[in-house]
Amino acid sequence: MKYYSTNRRTPEVSLREAVVASMAPDNGLYMPERIERLPDAFFDGIARLDLHRIACRVADAFFGEEIEPETLRRIVRDTFCFDIPAVRVDDGIWALELFHGPTMAFKDVGARFMARILSHFIGGRGDEHPVTVLVATSGDTGGAVANGFLGVEGIDVVVLYPKGRVSDIQEKQFTTLGRNVTALEIEGTFDDCQRLVKSAFADTELKRRMRLTSANSINVARFLPQTFYFFHAYAQLRAQGVTSPIVVSVPSGNFGNLTAGLFARRMGLPVDRFIAANNANDTFYEYLRTGSYRPRPSVPTLANAMDVGDPNNFARILDLYGRSLDALRADVAAFRCDDDQIRATVADTFARTGYLLDPHGACGYRALRDGLRDGETGIFLETAHPAKFLDTVESITGRPVEIPQRLQEFVKGEKRTVALGAEFEAFKEYLLSR
Ligand SMILES: *Cc1c(COP(=O)(O)O)cnc(C)c1O
Numbered sequence: 001m002k003y004y005s006t007n008r009r010t011p012e013v014s015l016r017e018a019v020v021a022s023m024a025p026d027n028g029l030y031m032p033e034r035i036e037r038l039p040d041a042f043f044d045g046i047a048r049l050d051l052h053r054i055a056c057r058v059a060d061a062f063f064g065e066e067i068e069p070e071t072l073r074r075i076v077r078d079t080f081c082f083d084i085p086a087v088r089v090d091d092g093i094w095a096l097e098l099f100h101g102p103t104m105a106f107k108d109v110g111a112r113f114m115a116r117i118l119s120h121f122i123g124g125r126g127d128e129h130p131v132t133v134l135v136a137t138s139g140d141t142g143g144a145v146a147n148g149f150l151g152v153e154g155i156d157v158v159v160l161y162p163k164g165r166v167s168d169i170q171e172k173q174f175t176t177l178g179r180n181v182t183a184l185e186i187e188g189t190f191d192d193c194q195r196l197v198k199s200a201f202a203d204t205e206l207k208r209r210m211r212l213t214s215a216n217s218i219n220v221a222r223f224l225p226q227t228f229y230f231f232h233a234y235a236q237l238r239a240q241g242v243t244s245p246i247v248v249s250v251p252s253g254n255f256g257n258l259t260a261g262l263f264a265r266r267m268g269l270p271v272d273r274f275i276a277a278n279n280a281n282d283t284f285y286e287y288l289r290t291g292s293y294r295p296r297p298s299v300p301t302l303a304n305a306m307d308v309g310d311p312n313n314f315a316r317i318l319d320l321y322g323r324s325l326d327a328l329r330a331d332v333a334a335f336r337c338d339d340d341q342i343r344a345t346v347a348d349t350f351a352r353t354g355y356l357l358d359p360h361g362a363c364g365y366r367a368l369r370d371g372l373r374d375g376e377t378g379i380f381l382e383t384a385h386p387a388k389f390l391d392t393v394e395s396i397t398g399r400p401v402e403i404p405q406r407l408q409e410f411v412k413g414e415k416r417t418v419a420l421g422a423e424f425e426a427f428k429e430y431l432l433s434r
Contacts, residue, residue: 001065005026006316008028019114031320032220037266046235047238058227059076059228062227084097086237087382089365093372096380111215115152118155131154131212133145133155133156133213134212136194143410145157147174147177150179161185162189163188168411173410192422197216217254226256230269230271231264231269246270247376248274249274249380253311261274276332277363277367279337289334293314302389302392303362305384345362346359346362346393360382368380
């Protein structure tokens with residue numbers, strides 16, 4: 001299967017090239033040339049399939065031509081060292097708990113899968129330059145990618161994050177690891193970090209002297225595996241006897257998750273519609289409302305992993321819908337949730353149901369409370385464990401949150417970072433001097 005660029009000004013490439021290069025030379029994002037429609041029989045029997053079986057079938061549709069079945073099965077098995085349960089929260093509203101992985105956020109799925117695909121394609125070649133994985137993080141990507149790639153031979157990871165804008169636990173997950181992981185503390189916003197990474201890819205000298213790739217959701221090996229759990233969500237609801245139309249609500253930042261959901265639907269997944277939940281960074285919400293796309297600098301919110309003013313994957317969504325706003329509006333509604341609503345939603349849901357939302361899941365849940373129609377069942381992606389946002393969640397509920405053992409281990413480590421400004425020249429110099 002070939003991959004084309006959303007800008008269409010560059011030749012199509014193989015999966016290997018798309019994964020290793022991350023972004024197309026014309027600065028577009030790679031898209032698979034075909035999205036296979038899975039047979040009805042697969043959906044008829046899906047309620048009896050577990051996550052592993054489902055993921056293998058879906059992975060085969062995207063990667064089956066390039067990667068041997070046995071290898072692909074192993075990569076899927078190693079990726080999912082954890083389960084992704086659907087949990088009933090409220091009447092007609094379920095949470096898809098994506099936070100049971102090593103860093104307790106959904107990005108573990110894409111990061112673990114991509115680390116394995118990348119090392120399958122480039123790994124074990126000690127004689128060549130190592131590949132440097134650049135990753136800009138607004139909070140959770142850094143930890144998931146750093147842990148997903150930790151100790152993988154032939155790969156160096158450089159994490160860029162906005163100083164003072166990630167939670168303590170998030171920061172510890174990528175600043176304490178050492179080995180092949182370096183953390184750059186950038187004096188700026190997440191958008192600055194993202195811009196630095198993009199500029200590095202556009203820089204001919206860097207491209208000539210280093211083998212750079214990105215583990216942000218612009219990489220096809222990171223966002224495509226996120227399709228797996230939309231199928232798994234559907235299977236679990238059906239297995240629980242839910243027969244009504246299903247609406248999926250996705251707390252969104254760079255829109256990798258939503259794009260994966262839309263891919264799953266294109267593959268035949270019977271989801272009626274999606275809701276994209278924004279926080280105060282509402283570029284997408286405004287786009288659906290007004291039809292004009294106006295990227296803006298991000299503003300800090302309680303749901304910091306969604307603080308994105310110019311979402312990366314927007315180009316993919318436009319491409320998927322042939323740039324038709326009407327077609328997109330038919331499948332996707334948008335919702336905007338400000339910090340006051342996040343606070344109220346976490347407090348109210350905990351008081352009424354005993355379910356503790358994290359600030360991102362709160363946006364997804366709130367979007368369903370507001371937007372679900374009679375007779376529909378909603379499932380929102382609970383994208384991180386509430387303990388990752390300890391101070392926020394404790395100050396809202398007034399109760400201590402129990403920190404899972406896995407997170408406590410990170411907190412013990414000692415933070416080590418390299419401090420840099422937001423100017424590209426300094427960043428480039430740093431990369432070349434490594
Ligand atoms: C990254 C992240 C999001 C946003 O996901 P996108 O795929 O970038 O839209 C939402 N919630 C959490 C907890 C995240 O880490």
